[in-house]
Amino acid sequence: MTLPRFLARTLMLAAMCLGPSIAHADFKLDPRFTDANGDMVADAPTDPSKQIDPDTLIFSYTPVEDPAVYAKVWQEFTDHLAKVTGKKVQFFPVQSNAAQLEAMRAGRLHVAGFNTGSNPIAVACSGFVPFAMMASKDGAYGYEMEIITYPGSGITKVEDIKGKKMAFTSETSNSGYKAPSALLRSQFGMEAGKDYEPAFSGKHDNSIIGVANKDYPAAAVANSVMKRMIARGVIKPEQVVTIYKSQTFPTTGYGYAYNLKPELAAKVKEAFFSFNWDGTALLKEFQSAEPPQEKFISITFKETWAVVRQVDDAMGVSYACK
Incomplete structure (x- = not known):
């Protein structure tokens, strides 16, 4: 992804103004995760006993607005997720970014949409594996x-x-x-x-x-x-x-917990990309964006979130997990 002009200018000026005093962000996963393929997200555990296959999938949307409104907005999608995965699905109305990050880190959250800035921390500390983002029908997003x-x-x-x-x-x-x-x-x-x-x-x-x-x-x-x-x-x-x-x-990234059983993780991805937006509350809510958000597209954390990691670098953000 090409670095937007706004950020290129901002980051260059930050380096000139702040000099060597700024602490640079060194993105790396928490030691409890492995990344054998170099895609910058946690691999699924190779030991089947460490993979999870919950009867109920807990889903949350980033806590930017009224949770009660968004439980209804996401209802048709969570019904579809339940049908594709064969699991019960419960919408979890998180009240803060910190609560959402901790819920996935503690194993209480399985599928989620993390906001732009939280994505790197969710990946590094909570084992979040983002794979999708909302976009217009012609693929425009952000x-x-x-x-x-x-x-x-x-x-x-x-x-x-x-x-x-x-x-x-x-x-x-x-x-x-x-x-x-x-x-x-x-x-x-x-x-x-x-x-x-x-x-x-x-x-x-x-x-x-x-x-x-x-x-x-x-x-x-x-x-x-x-x-x-x-x-x-x-x-x-x-x-x-x-x-x-x-x-x-980039806007909210959607994904799953790294330790979901691979077959279940594949079903979660299938649910996102097979969801029919036509006539849904999700389309009604998100098509007012510019560009309109009308479908899910495939993304990678390594490429799509490169620009955000550079903002973190300018801010001296630490990915050390507490």
């Missing part, structure tokens, strides 16, 4: 990081954030924290806690609603989430103003 404010906030450009509060989502989020932090530091010379007051809302929808309601002067968000919220009438487009928009990042 979202942009936007820095938003509200009309009359006094903020008309990024530099105006100085001295004010800036909302992020969580430290594992790419568009909600890592990419905008790298941008503010390297391109605008602004450090959190020194030049602006960081606040963590926990989720993209919290940040978006917070700006729309004038609780936060500015926030960094994934515009795919904002567009879906506007389409559902959660906020009105005139309540927010975009002052910065990045180029495209």
Whole structure:
């Protein structure tokens, strides 16, 4: 994947501004995993006794919006997943990225969609094996990081954030924290806690609603989430103003726990790629994105998430598992 111009510029400036003091991210899997084929994800255990074949598959979607809404959105897909795998499927409404990561690491989560920024940590520490992503019918995918404010906030450009509060989502989020932090530091010379007051809302929808309601002067968000919220009438487009928009990042990656029995893992993949989106709640929810998300396409962590690992490198992210 070609490095977007926004990130190429940001990472180059980060290196120039920060010099040797930044700690570089060295991606590697937790020692309990093996990667014999070099694809950067955990291999299935070779010992059949260490493979799992649960009666009920636990599925979760990244915790960016109201879990109650998304349980219904995913219902037709989870029914299809159950039919293809021959398993019961339970939707698990996680409340935070940390909870989702820990659930898979502890073996309580089997199939999931991890957000862009959490994917590398999920792969390194939780044994997550991403293989799919949503895309349009012609294969276009991705979202942009936007820095938003509200009309009359006094903020008309990024530099105006100085001295004010800036909302992020969580430290594992790419568009909600890592990419905008790298941008503010390297391109605008602004450090959190020194030049602006960081606040963590926990989720993209919290940040978006917070700006729309004038609780936060500015926030960094994934515009795919904002567009879906506007389409559902959660906020009105005139309540927010975009002052910065990045180029495209990969969106939520879908996959399974590395230690699923290989035959079951193959059935999980089959379910994603055989799902018929026509007329479903999933299509209704995600087709409002730009580009529209209308099917699942095959991806690899090694290639598709290279750009995100480079953002992590600029941010000095550690993949050490706690």
